[in-house]
Amino acid sequence: MTTDDLFGAASAAEREGRPASAGGAPLAARMRPRSLDEVRGQQAVLRPGSPLRRLIEGSGGAAGPLSAIIWGPPGTGKTTLAHLVATAADRRFVELSAVTAGVKDVRAVMESAMRERDLYGRQTVLFLDEIHRFTKAQQDALLPGVENRTVILVAATTENPSFSVIAPLLSRSVLVTLKPLSDKEIRQVVESALSDERGFAGAHTLDADAMDHLVRTSGGDARRALTSLEAGAGVALDAQPAGRSDDSPVPVTLAHVEQAIAHAAVRYDRTGDQHYDVASALIKSMRGSDVDAALHYLARMLEAGEDPRFIARRVVIAASEDIGMADPTALQTAVAAMHAVAQIGMPEARIILAQAVVHNALAPKSNAAYNGINAAVADVRAGRGGAVPPHLRGSGYAGAERLGHGSGYVYSHDEPDAVARQQYLPDDLQGQTAYYAPTDRGFEERLRARMDWLDERLGKAPRQDG
Structure with a gap:
């Protein structure tokens, strides 16, 4: 197999700058690196002496070359590196796709590889694309050839091999993790x-x-x-x-x-000021209850290639910081969206994110929980808050009773309405601290009435308006 056979030769039309014809190789195939010097990125896994570099250079060591599982997102060089492994030391290259191949195809490759080895002394490189699509039984069929080094397996996957590749195959291979190009x-x-x-x-x-x-x-x-x-x-x-x-x-x-x-140019830089500006605009638009503006900035981030998981995390934070108990279901929607986005991915993740953003934008707003925890943290950092009252201390260990721990504690469920009037805050904060001040918006309007009743039962002073 020649280099032109492997990488595709440019036609006259392509050399003149015209796009490849239906029968010609696409630009991406023509530009596939032919040597390590042409590979862009992946310096960490291609450093001198690394397992992958030794495999490409044909220096696998006394025991022979190892197999490799290459994990990374699309377009980062998985197929390119497999071709480079194949061209080293005059190896024979066979390519299978887990989408269409089965156990029968794998066994045929193994038999052919043994003939090549025994008759001609040539190693066979089996490139298996999308190995995560192979079932456990199909992956099991690879084990004998990999273990006996009948073939050098180079398997590519876009999914975490820890979950998609069987443990025996992982243990017999070098795991190579590729990163998106800068x-x-x-x-x-x-x-x-x-x-x-x-x-x-x-x-x-x-x-x-x-x-x-x-x-x-x-x-x-x-x-x-x-x-x-x-x-x-x-x-x-x-x-x-x-x-x-x-x-x-x-x-x-x-x-x-x-x-x-078919994409409009998005004025957005994922690593520069625009990254923070547009993310900030999304959050402030949700906080300001402008659903149209929120969806606009969401679209800008997605079209610019922003990681949808980053967006989902921001939406979760906003659901607590800006909405809180005014609509407790906003956090439920946001957390569900964050988990769904991680499982679904783009482009469908845009719909899930849109639902969470719309919920946040339209929900009644309250930052009472946000202000409450900030005030409590400020007191702790200022050194306020003494010892835990003795009746609240743990009493489930030997010697606790002798120390008076738990003595006098009133079990709330034994009291009317399950509210026990006793001291809960440390002495220096007792009678003067109210961190949470619910608003009169959304669900917090109902919480405010209950808290007024609770404060009266507990002997606390009335709270300030949120």
Whole structure:
């Protein structure tokens, strides 16, 4: 198998900067790194002496090369690294997808690998994409070949292998965790595609704002960035006047890229000031009860590629900080949304987040719980709050009774309405502290009436308005 067979050779049309035809290789496939020097990102797992680098370089040690399970999000180089493993030391490469392959296919690869080893002395690399889709029985079929090193297994997955790969297979493999590419690395990938002979070979230029948009919307996915670039170049060519004879590079603008990937440019930087500004605007819009503004900022964050789990956490915090007991169900909705987002992922997670944001925005507001805990923390930090009253102290251990712990405690359930009038706060706070002051909004209006009644039963002074 030659390098061109493996990575795809650029056609004449592609070398001239035109998008690949239906029968040609896509830009992302043509630009797949052919050596370690061309790989962007993943420095941690490709450092000299690392298991993956040794596997790629063909130096597996005296016992032979290990298998590897590569875990990471899309477009971070899982397939690329598998190809690099295959090209080292003249290895034979076989690729299966867990979506379509079964135990029969796996066994056929094992038998073929043994023949290659026995007859020609060649190792076989089995690249298994989406291994998390294999059942336990299907993964079990891989074990003999991996354990005996009949094959070098390179398995790729986007899901946590601790939950999706059987323990015996994990223990016989090196786990390699890939990270999304940084904005700088995505930019380097795009720039290389514009100049490299396998890419556009200088036939296109990319405007600065178009580059920023490609980087921003890629989400650390190199394949997505290259696919968007290729689509934008196609739009740019279509926009050129008929019969154009100028040989100068065709510019790709922000409008071309937007039209190609059907996304408006979002003025948002996930690592800069806009990240905090838009997140702040979302929270303040929910607090201000403007549901339309809240949904707008939610959409901006999602379209910019913000992690939906980050958004969900902010919504949970707002449900307690700004709504609290005025609508206790807001926190229930927000927490449920946070767990659902972690399980569902995008794009459907946008619907779940929208429901939680709408609930927060429309709910009655109270920061009484927020103010209450802040006031209590301030007293503790100031050194206020003495010893726990003796009757409240733990009495479930030997010697507690002799110390007087628990003596005189009144069990609330033995009292009328299950309210026992006794001292609960430390001496220095007794009779002068009221941290929680419910408002007259939403459910807290009902809580306020109950607290007034409770305070009277407990002998406390009336509370200030919230």
